[in-house]
Amino acid sequence: MAQVGSATASERPPPQDAWVVELRSLLPQWESLRDSSKVIIPISISRVNQFDAARLDVEMSAVLKEQLVKVFSLMKPGLLFQYEPELDAFLEFLIWRFSIWVDKPTPGNALMNLRYRDERAAPLTGKEVRTGLEGPGLSVSQKIFYCISFVGGQYIWSRLQSFSAFRRWGDSEQRPLAGRAWALMQNAEVLYRAASFFNLLLFLYGGRYKTIVERILKARLVYGSPNMNRAVSFEYMNRQLVWNEFSEMLLLLLPLLNSSSVKKFLLPFSKDKSAGSSGDEADCPICRSSPSIPFIALPCQHRYCYYCLRTRCSATNSYRCTRCNEVVVAIQRLGSV
Numbered sequence: 001m002a003q004v005g006s007a008t009a010s011e012r013p014p015p016q017d018a019w020v021v022e023l024r025s026l027l028p029q030w031e032s033l034r035d036s037s038k039v040i041i042p043i044s045i046s047r048v049n050q051f052d053a054a055r056l057d058v059e060m061s062a063v064l065k066e067q068l069v070k071v072f073s074l075m076k077p078g079l080l081f082q083y084e085p086e087l088d089a090f091l092e093f094l095i096w097r098f099s100i101w102v103d104k105p106t107p108g109n110a111l112m113n114l115r116y117r118d119e120r121a122a123p124l125t126g127k128e129v130r131t132g133l134e135g136p137g138l139s140v141s142q143k144i145f146y147c148i149s150f151v152g153g154q155y156i157w158s159r160l161q162s163f164s165a166f167r168r169w170g171d172s173e174q175r176p177l178a179g180r181a182w183a184l185m186q187n188a189e190v191l192y193r194a195a196s197f198f199n200l201l202l203f204l205y206g207g208r209y210k211t212i213v214e215r216i217l218k219a220r221l222v223y224g225s226p227n228m229n230r231a232v233s234f235e236y237m238n239r240q241l242v243w244n245e246f247s248e249m250l251l252l253l254l255p256l257l258n259s260s261s262v263k264k265f266l267l268p269f270s271k272d273k274s275a276g277s278s279g280d281e282a283d284c285p286i287c288r289s290s291p292s293i294p295f296i297a298l299p300c301q302h303r304y305c306y307y308c309l310r311t312r313c314s315a316t317n318s319y320r321c322t323r324c325n326e327v328v329v330a331i332q333r334l335g336s337v
Contacts, residue, residue: 041132043222047203049112050210050221056108057095064091085162089155096147103137105224113228118142119208119218131226142217149213160185284308285322294334300326303334 065087072080080087099106105115115137122135138146164170169182192212199212209215284291286308293306302323309331312319319328 041129043132045114045207045220045222047207047210049114053106053108053112053114053221054210056111057106060107061088061091061095064094085155085158088158089151092151092154093147096151100138100146101143109221110224113224114221115224116219117222119220122220133222133224133226135222138217138219142219145217146213146219286312295331296334297321297328298330298332300324300328304331306331306333 068087068091069080095106098104100116104110109115117135118138119135121139123129128134164182164185167178169178195212199209199215202208203210208220210221214220282303283289284303284305287305289305291303291305294303295306295309296303297309300321300323302321309328313328313331320326321328
């Protein structure tokens, strides 16, 4: 009878609120799974890439300026120097117009696989976030303020500096207004440099907003494609730097070397030893031709062309013979006493 009672107890239906109890026990797990999609994906943008992109933009502007200056190379000298701030502002405006204004990266940002993103409207969590690089570009107001601050601000400041230097505001002691304006400019420059230095420290720590304007606009540089490396290789640049240093070293050392001594030292290793053979004693060892007006070097008595020997002896006081490496003390025409 006990076995029959236990069997009937196990076959009884569950209570009506059993699903509620089970739901309450599984609800925390469901909430954790649902909240897992709201986790903020941390992204780290290389600081070196951002600095390289800014430097490449400067170099691009310099290249455009060099080409534009060549157009006016035949005009009056110093004409473009008067309008240099306007020229720089025009080139910066062209770069801004055909890159940032049309939602495209600048040339430096394109090479570094970077783009500007509006950090205020960038999604941080949700199903639309996959890599953390999602987000819209800059708004119209951000683009306009970017142009006013970078292009207009640099132009106004450079023109104001040239105007104040031409008017000599710093040396003006009789006009207090000009002196105050000069002091105000100096204080503004010091304040801007201090703010830029503080922003640089924040950028090196967090990796966002390398300039003050980008921090004010909340315009952050992010990768344009998560699977694309930067397109600039520094192998050619390193090779060019090595060859430049090597050429500068040669330009420094070669004038200090004696060419005759070097030739005499390298002559045993040369395959062509006709210069030292007896068959070429009648030829000039400098120009390798038969001298029309033969002269001899004293005291070694070797034959030279008059022009070759005269120019070498005039260039240096201790010229050595190319054949025997002996110091030439005088020259004499062949056959004369």
